[in-house]
Amino acid sequence: MPIDALVYLSMTVFSLPIAGIRMFKISSLSLSIGMSAIAAAALTACGGSDDGAASTREVALEFVAVAGHTPVQCGTLVSGLGTGSAPAQVKDLRFYISNVALLQANGTETPLTLSANDNWNLTAGANQITLIDLENATGACSNGTPATNAVIRGTVPAGNYVGIKLTMGVPFALNHTLYSDVTTAKPPLDIGAMAWSWQSGRKFTKIELTDPEGATGSWTAKTFAVHLGSTGCVGNPATGETVQCKAPNRMEARLTSFNPDQQKIALDVQALVAGNDVTKNLGGAAGCMSGGTDPECAGVFRAMAIDWKADGTGTGLPIAAGASQTIFRPIAR
Known part of the structure; x- marks a missing residue:
């Protein structure tokens, strides 16, 4: 009754x-x-109804590359980069984003549940990861792939959210496997270009800028690469050993004012290389490949808010949960 x-x-x-x-x-x-x-x-x-109305909210997080306020893409000249305000061409622009959470006004973090596994997204246990691929194999990006992915799609419980938290990197539990092993390296972890030499890990970022004039240009180092990844790793996963890394080097970003319905997330390559002369190599690898003493990594890791020290004693951990990072910011759609 x-x-x-x-x-x-x-x-x-x-x-x-x-x-x-x-x-x-x-x-x-x-x-x-x-x-x-x-x-x-x-x-x-309570967020529901007597007729079974949905109690979840769909979320689409769109990423875009910029240099300051100018869009960045393969085949287009990028100006004003580094300490010398140099022009460059994009050679590669890919990075992994993992374990996204939406933020409520009181600081509560609500994990985003990804859509089904596919070539760009993977949920494995408690970890979720997406490959953002903003290169399209045109221009100087000719070694890339035509397929691109700029969006992370998922759901959260219905509610009021004011911001977002994300990690740029591959979770430890998913990182140290052979990229070619189909039993352990599911897409998007099966990409050779994102493979990392440190104990079968992954490049968390493959962001590369190159001399716009090519081989005949004036850059003494023709490419400035930003390859973020865990370093100082020991243990061979191929023989069942547990891998341990001195510097995990996973970057955190917390955007406390962000509306995915009205904004997208910009990765600013100008901010990323602001502390370097991208046309020169001062030691170590060309650009920053996460070396503990590579001088080009000082400015890059400062922009990412990851602990790095010139004597190699940096922990590779986020500083203040990435509060001072400068490479990710919200912009209008």
Whole structure:
């Protein structure tokens, strides 16, 4: 029996007046309407309804590359890079984003549940990862792939969210496997170009800038590469050994004011290389390949807010949860 009917049966017309108290009658119709309204309001407040309305929210996080306020893409000249404000061509622009969470105003983190596994997304246990691929094999990106992916899609419980938290990197549990081993390296971890020499790990980023004039240009080092990845690793996963890395080098970013319906996430290559002369190599690998003493890594790791020290004693951990990072920011769609 409906709740409003039960209430009606238990509340008959008041009959005997009591001195000093004004009595009134509640009709069955008005009581029934009132109780139904209260029930509907309660369900709405809980994020559901009596007809099974969805209690989740779909989210699409769109990424774009910029240099300051200028869009960046393969085949287009990028200006104003590094300490010498040099022009460059993009040679590669790929990076892994993992374990995204939406933020509520009180700081509560709600993990994003990715859509089904595919060539760009993987959920394995408690870890979720997406490859963002902003190169398209044109221009100087000729060694890349025509296929691209700029969006992370998933769901969160219905609610009010004000920001987002993300990690640029591959979770430890998924990182140290042979990229060619189909039993352990599911897409998007099976890409040879993103393979890393440190104990079968992955490049968390493959962001490369090159001399716009090619081999005849004026750059003394023709490519400035930013390959973020774990370093100082020991242990061979191919023989069942547990891998341990001195510097994990996973970058965290926390955008406390972000609306995915109105904004997208910009990766700013100008901010990434702001502390370097991209046309020169001052030691170690060309650009920054996460070397613990490579001088080009000082500026890159500062932009990423990862602990790095010139004497190699950096921990490779995020500084203050990435609060001072400068490479990711929200921009209007």
